Every structure is written in C-alpha cells, then in structure tokens.
Amino acid sequence: ATQGPAVSAGSAADIMPKGSARRVVVVGGGYGGAIAAKYVRMLDKSIEVVMIERNDHFVSCPFSNLYIGGLIKDLDPLTIRYDKLTANHGVKVLQAEVTAVDPAAKTVVTTKGTLKYDRLIMSPGIDFRLEEMKGYDAAAMDLMPHAWKAGPQTVLLRKQLEAMKDGGTVVMSVPLAPYRCPPGPYERANMISLYLKQHKPKSKLIMLDANPDVSSKGALFKKGWKDNYANIFEYRGAKKVTEVDAKNRSVIIEGIDEVKGDVVNVIPPQRAGRIAVAAGLVGDDKNWCPVNPTTFESAKHKDIHVIGDACIAGAMPKSGYSANSEAKICAQNVVALMNGKPTTDMSGINVCYSYVTADQAISVAAVYTVKDGKIVGVPNSGGVSPIDYSQAKSEAIYAHSWLKNILTEMST
Amino acid sequence: TFSGAAMAAPPTPEMLSYACAGCHGTNGSSAGLSMPSLASQSKSAIVDAMKKFKSGDRPSTVMGRLAKGYSDADFDAMGNFYSKQKFHPTTQMVDAAKAKKGADLEDANCSRCHIDQGKDGKDDTPVMASQWLDYLKMQAELYDSGKRKMPKDMADKWNKLSKEDREALLHFYASQK
Ligand SMILES: Cc1cc2nc3c(=O)[nH]c(=O)nc-3n(C[C@H](O)[C@H](O)[C@H](O)COP(=O)(O)OP(=O)(O)OC[C@H]3O[C@@H](n4cnc5c(N)ncnc54)[C@H](O)[C@@H]3O)c2cc1C
Numbered sequence: 001a002t003q004g005p006a007v008s009a010g011s012a013a014d015i016m017p018k019g020s021a022r023r024v025v026v027v028g029g030g031y032g033g034a035i036a037a038k039y040v041r042m043l044d045k046s047i048e049v050v051m052i053e054r055n056d057h058f059v060s061c062p063f064s065n066l067y068i069g070g071l072i073k074d075l076d077p078l079t080i081r082y083d084k085l086t087a088n089h090g091v092k093v094l095q096a097e098v099t100a101v102d103p104a105a106k107t108v109v110t111t112k113g114t115l116k117y118d119r120l121i122m123s124p125g126i127d128f129r130l131e132e133m134k135g136y137d138a139a140a141m142d143l144m145p146h147a148w149k150a151g152p153q154t155v156l157l158r159k160q161l162e163a164m165k166d167g168g169t170v171v172m173s174v175p176l177a178p179y180r181c182p183p184g185p186y187e188r189a190n191m192i193s194l195y196l197k198q199h200k201p202k203s204k205l206i207m208l209d210a211n212p213d214v215s216s217k218g219a220l221f222k223k224g225w226k227d228n229y230a231n232i233f234e235y236r237g238a239k240k241v242t243e244v245d246a247k248n249r250s251v252i253i254e255g256i257d258e259v260k261g262d263v264v265n266v267i268p269p270q271r272a273g274r275i276a277v278a279a280g281l282v283g284d285d286k287n288w289c290p291v292n293p294t295t296f297e298s299a300k301h302k303d304i305h306v307i308g309d310a311c312i313a314g315a316m317p318k319s320g321y322s323a324n325s326e327a328k329i330c331a332q333n334v335v336a337l338m339n340g341k342p343t344t345d346m347s348g349i350n351v352c353y354s355y356v357t358a359d360q361a362i363s364v365a366a367v368y369t370v371k372d373g374k375i376v377g378v379p380n381s382g383g384v385s386p387i388d389y390s391q392a393k394s395e396a397i398y399a400h401s402w403l404k405n406i407l408t409e410m411s412t
Numbered sequence: 413t414f415s416g417a418a419m420a421a422p423p424t425p426e427m428l429s430y431a432c433a434g435c436h437g438t439n440g441s442s443a444g445l446s447m448p449s450l451a452s453q454s455k456s457a458i459v460d461a462m463k464k465f466k467s468g469d470r471p472s473t474v475m476g477r478l479a480k481g482y483s484d485a486d487f488d489a490m491g492n493f494y495s496k497q498k499f500h501p502t503t504q505m506v507d508a509a510k511a512k513k514g515a516d517l518e519d520a521n522c523s524r525c526h527i528d529q530g531k532d533g534k535d536d537t538p539v540m541a542s543q544w545l546d547y548l549k550m551q552a553e554l555y556d557s558g559k560r561k562m563p564k565d566m567a568d569k570w571n572k573l574s575k576e577d578r579e580a581l582l583h584f585y586a587s588q589k
Binding site for chain 2: 039294321324325328329332333342343344345346347348349351363365366367369370377378380381382383385391394395397398400401402404405406408409412
C-alpha cells in the first residue's frame with residue numbers, strides 16, 4: 001500500500017492534464033469502483049476513465065469468512081489486480097490515496113497530485129465510527145482485529161484462532177444496522193464455529209449483537225446454529241459493545257458489563273469512507289451519502305456520484321452485489337448525462353450467499369426498482385432460501401461460482 | 413436538484429440485463445464453474461426459462477425468487493440482449509474418453525434439437541456447447557429426479573440411456589467450442 005506522508009496533504013501539481021476528451025474519475029477499485037470504471041468505458045470509449053485506488057490489488061471481503069473458518073487456505077482466490085481492466089477497456093489506474101475533493105473546481109487531490117474531472121464516481125467503502133467504540137485505536141486493532149476490511153486483519157484473526165488453546169472463548173461484537181454486509185457477522189459466526197467444532201471442540205463462541213435480533217436471514221441462521229453449533233455458539237441480542245479494554249482482551253457493554261475472550265473480534269459501527277465525509281457528501285445523519293436513486297448523483301454536490309456501501313440506496317443493502325449493481329446503473333446514467341441523453345430508471349439486484357457449514361450455503365435475493373423517488377424491492381419477489389435447507393448444498397456450489405464471476409467482472 | 417433525473421425513461425435492455433452479470437458474467441459469459449453462461453442463447457430459450465422459473469414450473473435455487481421481480485416484457489428485453497452476445501467458448505476439465513463416447517451418442521439422440529453440437533440454440537433449446545459441466549450435471553440430476561420436466565421427445569431419448577451415457581453426453585457438450 002502507498003501511504004502519503006500525511007493523509008491531509010496532497011500534491012497540487014496536475015499530474016494528468018486533461019486533454020480534449022471528457023473525463024470520469026472513479027475513487028476506489030473495490031466492488032463498486034472497478035465495475036463503474038469498466039462499464040463507463042464499455043458504454044463510451046470516447047470518455048477517459050481514471051480509477052484511483054490506494055492499493056495495487058484488492059482483497060474481497062466476500063468469502064473472507066471462509067478463509068477464517070479454514071475452508072480456503074489463502075487469500076489468493078479473493079485477490080484481484082487491475083492490469084486487464086487497463087488492457088481490455090483502457091481504464092487508467094492511478095495508485096494513490098485521494099486526500100481531498102474540490103466540488104467547485106472539479107478536482108481531486110491525491111498523494112501523487114491533483115486531477116480534473118467532468119464527473120466523479122466515489123465508491124470508497126466504509127470507515128469506522130471509532131468515537132463510538134472507546135479504546136479501539138490502531139494498537140487495539142492489532143490485538144482484537146475487526147477483519148471487516150479484508151487483508152492483513154483477516155489473516156490476523158485466523159492466526160489468533162489457530163493459536164488459541166482448546167477450551168478458549170471467542171467473542172464477537174456486532175454493531176447496530178446499517179453496517180457493511182448485514183448477514184456477514186452471522187456467516188462469520190458459522191465459520192468460526194465450524195473451525196472450533198473441528199479443531200477445538202471444548203471452545204465457545206459468544207456473539208454480542210447490538211441489534212435486538214439477528215438482522216438478516218434470522219430464521220435460517222438460527223436453524224443452522226441449532227443443527228450444527230448448539231454446543232459451541234451462543235447468541236446474545238441487544239448487547240451493544242461501546243468500549244474495549246485491549247490489554248485485558250475484553251469488551252464492555254454500555255459501559256457496564258465486561259466480557260473477556262481469548263480471541264476478540266470487534267466489528268465497530270461504520271460510516272461512509274473517510275474521503276466521502278471530507279468531501280462533504282454525507283447527509284444529516286453524518287454517516288452515509290444521500291443520492292439520487294436514478295443516477296446516484298450526490299444530493300450534496302453536483303457532478304459527484306456515490307455508490308456502494310458509502311451511499312444510501314433505499315432498500316438495497318450494503319453488499320458487494322449491490323455495489324456491483326449500483327455501479328452499472330450509475331455508469332449507464334453518467335454516460336447518458338455526459339452525452340445529453342435521457343437517463344434511465346434503475347433496475348437492480350442483490351443476492352448474498354452465506355456459508356453455514358463446509359458444504360451448505362443459504363441466500364437472500366431481491367430485485368429493485370424505483371418508486372416515488374425511492375429504491376424499493378419489487379413486491380412479491382425475492383426472499384430467502386427454503387428453511388428446510390433443501391437447497392443448501394446446491395447453493396454452496398453456486399456461491400463459489402458467484403465469487404468467481406463477480407471478481408472476474410471486476411478484473412477483466 | 414439533480415441534472416436530468418426527473419425525466420428518466422423506463423429501464424433499457426442493458427439496464428435490466430447488466431444486473432444479472434454479477435452471477436452470469438459480463439454479457440452472460442460465465443467464468444464458471446457452475447453458473448451457466450447466457451451469452452448467445454436464443455431469445456426464446458431465455459424467455460421460456462424465465463417464465464418457468466417465475467411460475468415454479470422449473471426448479472431453481474435462486475432464479476425463481478429473482479424472476480418474480482420481472483414482467484414478460486422485461487424477459488423479452490433480457491432475452492434479446494443475451495441472445496445478441498457473442499458465444500462464450502470455455503476450456504474445461506472434461507474426461508476425454510467420456511467426451512468421445514458422448515460424441516458417438518449425440519447424433520442419434522440429441523442433435524435433432526441441440527443442433528450443431530449444441531452450439532446453436534434453436535427455438536427454446538438452450539445452447540449447451542461450452543456450458544459449464546458442473547451446471548449441466550446439476551441440471552441432469554434435476555431431470556433424473558423428475559424435478560425438472562423435459563420435452564417429451566427429449567425424455568424418450570434421455571430415459572433410454574444409461575446414467576453413464578448421459579454423463580458422457582454432458583462431457584461432450586461441455587467440451588464443444
Ligand atoms: C466479512 C464480510 C463478508 C462479506 N460478504 C459478502 C458477500 O458474501 N456478498 C456480498 O455481496 N457482499 C459481502 N460483503 C460486503 C462487501 O464487501 C461490501 O459491500 C463491498 O465491498 C462494498 O463495495 P464498495 O465499492 O462500496 O467498497 P470496497 O469494496 O471496500 O471498495 C472501496 C475501495 O476504495 C479504496 N479507497 C477508499 N478510500 C480511498 C481513498 N481515499 N483513496 C484511494 N482509495 C480509496 C479502498 O482501498 C477500497 O479498495 C462482505 C463484507 C464483509 C466485511
């Protein structure tokens with residue numbers, strides 16, 4: 001990863017002077033950004049696209065829980081690079097940290113210099129509301145990983161589980177919704193439980209969930225826990241962790257009850273990625289970015305579009321599939337706007353697969369449309385897998401193929 | 413205020429179809445190993461499949477739930493879009509001996525409908541050449557268990573073949589480019 005000398009500093013020099021071609025700048029090369037960059041180029045080769053990403057590669061959060069559970073041996077199958085986006089579509093990739101956006105001058109400032117844009121698409125993902133998790137600083141993250149951005153944190157959590165003695169206690173904390181990937185924490189509970197069951201059967205996993213109850217696929221997850229992990233996993237709802245004691249490896253619920261673990265996985269509350277906040281794109285809640293449901297153009301600043309976890313997309317959850325779908329909707333309407341053509345109503349999809357055991361997965365699916373200016377699920381469509389798990393083995397096979405396809409979409 | 417957002421037109425075929433590509437691959441060219449490619453399937457094969465998913469006539473894991481979100485006109489638009497995409501040749505790990513055996517069986521049994529070694533999708537017959545083997549096997553299981561219904565003339569052929577012969581045919585089709 002490139003790290004500038006200081007995050008607030010950027011270079012003023014125009015590093016990529018804009019020629020006569022119109023230019024879209026994309027911030028972030030993850031589930032939303034890589035797709036937006038590719039589809040703008042697929043739709044109109046006369047538009048220059050510069051995608052700015054701080055890292056030279058991207059590690060997928062989807063399926064990182066399977067790595068934590070031991071079903072995937074390393075992060076290679078979850079890792080993509082961007083060279084084929086450049087070779088196949090002419091996307092220009094700039095590895096740099098975006099440090100500021102000037103909506104009036106229509107420039108982005110990066111650690112390598114500034115760039116002008118005609119339209120800007122931001123898909124920076126999430127950052128943490130650390131002010132709501134007392135004591136959870138960088139040093140605490142090294143002791144009690146969040147693993148909610150895939151990469152070294154994911155590897156650290158796995159290593160800690162491997163190092164833990166049989167008979168140990170693992171503690172997970174889940175923030176109030178909305179957060180990145182509603183079913184993600186519960187899938188992680190499955191995968192940690194699977195590992196413990198196979199390798200450390202005297203151990204326990206306790207989940208402290210700030211939500212009153214399982215916030216996604218509840219009945220399906222609960223059946224999975226009862227059938228597979230009854231002696232290992234304990235779910236506690238309405239337990240909001242507000243503080244950590246890193247030295248003690250403990251978390252504190254609402255300033256009172258302390259729960260100690262041998263391995264502690266803290267998933268802090270979240271907001272739109274820092275750069276979206278700095279650019280003045282978050283709304284009244286100070287956390288997420290309100291957007292137009294047709295174009296994903298920011299309600300705060302003209303010519304800036306926000307997609308993925310960072311935006312408020314009505315009924316669409318904060319997932320990789322949603323980010324992929326939003327990116328395509330946004331790309332189509334950005335190209336239409338730049339060519340003076342009418343925009344098109346959105347039609348989107350989300351599907352999230354969650355693993356339960358080594359060879360069973362469940363899913364939630366929905367189709368989205370726009371109604372009265374809001375993104376809503378199409379009535380009488382979508383839903384979750386059958387509660388009897390009759391499809392779970394087939395879905396586990398299809399889920400692997402989903403990952404392969406969506407990562408291939410992002411990288412070729 | 414947003415530039416130009418007030419007068420948005422209804423979803424185009426691209427708007428509808430791009431959303432499917434997170435599972436089926438860009439323009440319907442699946443990277444495998446089990447999600448089926450849609451590229452170059454005939455329009456009526458796609459429309460027929462979507463209608464059957466929606467009504468529950470054809471069993472599915474996820475497609476039934478998704479198909480319920482669309483109208484017949486949407487299916488037409490998506491069928492049009494995917495039928496126009498270039499055929500997606502794949503290189504798969506197939507068993508050469510099985511593929512060879514399948515080659516000997518296909519002419520007499522399947523080629524009347526799955527024409528041109530499964531490369532051409534006639535009417536509502538799906539393209540099978542280069543289709544992912546894991547997908548074909550999962551669909552064959554659904555046929556064998558009676559959960560997915562086949563056209564009567566296909567059933568006449570299918571049911572006379574041994575399980576090994578059926579599998580050989582799938583290896584044959586998966587290996588065709
Ligand atoms: C454990 C876990 C499991 C999950 N499982 C699933 C799943 O099965 N299915 C699913 O659909 N979703 C899943 N998700 C959710 C999914 O990961 C996110 O919804 C998705 O990544 C959102 O895409 P995005 O583009 O908004 O952000 P990201 O994919 O995080 O991409 C943001 C990118 O922007 C870059 N960036 C940010 N700020 C800057 C800056 N200032 N300068 C330069 N670059 C910057 C980052 O480095 C990053 O690469 C899961 C999440 C987790 C944590």
